[in-house]
Amino acid sequence: MAKDAYDVIVVGGGMGGLNLAALLSKEGKRVLVLEKAGPDQLGGRAASGQAGRSAVDNGIKGLILAGTQDEIFERIGKKMPENVCRWTNQGQLYMNGEWRKVDELVRGTIKEFARVYMNTATEWSFDQIEEINDISIEEFAQQRTDDPDVIDFFRYLGWLFGGTMPEPHDYSAGSLFYSVKKQMDWLGRFPSQSYWVKGGSGAIAGPLVEAIQENGGEIRTNCSVSRIVIEDRKVKGVAIDQGQRRVPTELLDTTVIEAPVVVSAVAIWDIFNILNEDDLTPWYADRLKHVHRKTLNLLTLTYGHDNHELWDHSGIRWVQKGPVTGRPWCASSLEYSDTDEYEATFWIQMGWWEKPNIFNIREASHRAALEKLFDDWAIEIEQLFPGIVEQAKWQLKSFGPATIMETPGYVGPSLPDVEAEGIDGLYLIGERTASAKVMGVYGAAQVALDACDRIMKRG
Ligand SMILES: Cc1cc2nc3c(=O)[nH]c(=O)nc-3n(C[C@H](O)[C@H](O)[C@H](O)COP(=O)(O)OP(=O)(O)OC[C@H]3O[C@@H](n4cnc5c(N)ncnc54)[C@H](O)[C@@H]3O)c2cc1C
CATH class of the missing domain: 3.50.50.60 (FAD/NAD(P)-binding domain)
Incomplete structure (x- = not known):
């Protein structure tokens, strides 16, 4: 050459x-x-x-x-x-033993939501937003409101923008508002923003x-x-x-x-x-x-189905604290209208600094701990989405680094x-x-x- x-x-x-x-x-x-x-x-x-x-x-x-x-x-x-993507923006949160629709959460508290969330995204400059990079979204919300629904909304955004995170609320407020502001700037210019x-x-x-x-x-x-x-x-x-x-x-x-x-x-x-x-x-x-050293790893479970009734396909679900694993995770589904099939996918993120060091999978004890987590998680998924695990036509389990960690x-x-x-x-x-x-x-x-x-x- x-x-x-x-x-x-x-x-x-x-x-x-x-x-x-x-x-x-x-x-x-x-x-x-x-x-x-x-x-x-x-x-x-x-x-x-x-x-x-x-x-x-x-x-x-x-x-x-x-x-x-x-x-x-x-x-x-x-x-x-x-x-x-056919999401209707009805993401749901599983909190305190029940599912809550995100838009209902926000609708109930619309003025406070607009004051804390919308005003920041529209009125702040990118330079001002950069100054809140080092503040978590939870801290940001708590500094500005006592409204528990608005604070929960921010926690949900911690998932939506930053993955489930070992601590879902531990997401940079600067990074969140940077994305939201950019998206607003692009409205009408590009066909779709999330798909x-x-x-x-x-x-x-x-x-x-x-x-x-x-x-x-x-x-x-x-x-x-x-x-x-x-x-x-x-x-x-x-x-x-x-x-x-x-x-x-x-x-x-x-x-x-x-x-x-x-x-x-x-x-x-x-x-x-x-x-x-x-x-x-x-x-x-x-x-x-x-x-x-801040790398996050993702555990993923995907189930393939031909029974559309098992899921409403309306948006992303976030489980704040799983009833069996005790861990936060999130889920979404995808319909393939051309094949009459759909997939439901579930994710847990874990920081590699978390204990026990589950990522050292070459060691038998860590591999066993990881397998147990997958097993407990499948029980939990079946509890919250009856039929998803039992009726699956196929299942994929995967584990690997992701680095979503703003x-x-x-x-x-x-x-x-x-x-x-x-x-x-x-x-x-x-x-x-x-x-x-x-x-x-x-x-x-x-x-x-x-x-x-x-x-x-x-x-
Ligand atoms: C399970 C999971 C879910 C995710 N969900 C989302 C999501 O919903 N939305 C979103 O926006 N992002 C998501 N991400 C993150 C997203 O996938 C990544 O941020 C993005 O794809 C990273 O792209 P990259 O090109 O930087 O890195 P990579 O995609 O990792 O590309 C690096 C490439 O380098 C190659 N390579 C490595 N070493 C060598 C070498 N020595 N010589 C030649 N080639 C080499 C690798 O084979 C690889 O193809 C997710 C990630 C994971 C793992």
């Missing part, structure tokens, strides 16, 4: 990497995306597989507040896949891949980067191993692909597999490690910058950098937009 055949190499073909590569190739940059998984896993945590006749997502189910994703599609001239797309979340990767290839970009799958090569505080390219390792100690031939700009678009827990800590400025490396102190400027300090040509994207500000795919898209602008400014 000729030297510098590429302007930019993107390591990782998740939503962050694909979004950035699509934007840069549209701008005329010669881009190479390297993804360690196979072609069907492009999209990373947002890829989808198949169970029965339904699409089953690796991770994300719905794009919550997906405006930035729409903005990228607009810029690259692609259409978002069809929205199949589930036909074909599963993996369907979103398709148009991005198309855009990259149409604009001369290249994507190599089954291609694992072993190292980002940095010399004299300047990026040189990436090293990839050739061949397949039969034993862990086997040495493989390494090829270096050169480029003046390399973007790490891998998740935070994979960063130090491809970056040598000593190559980074110490405080920048420390900050990455610190953020990694907790106070872990938003905006307190996170590492997209440009790796002191290293020319190295960029780190993904939802854990400062410009993300908000969760998930929306955060990953926002970082891609920012990184694209900065890389284009280099010329």
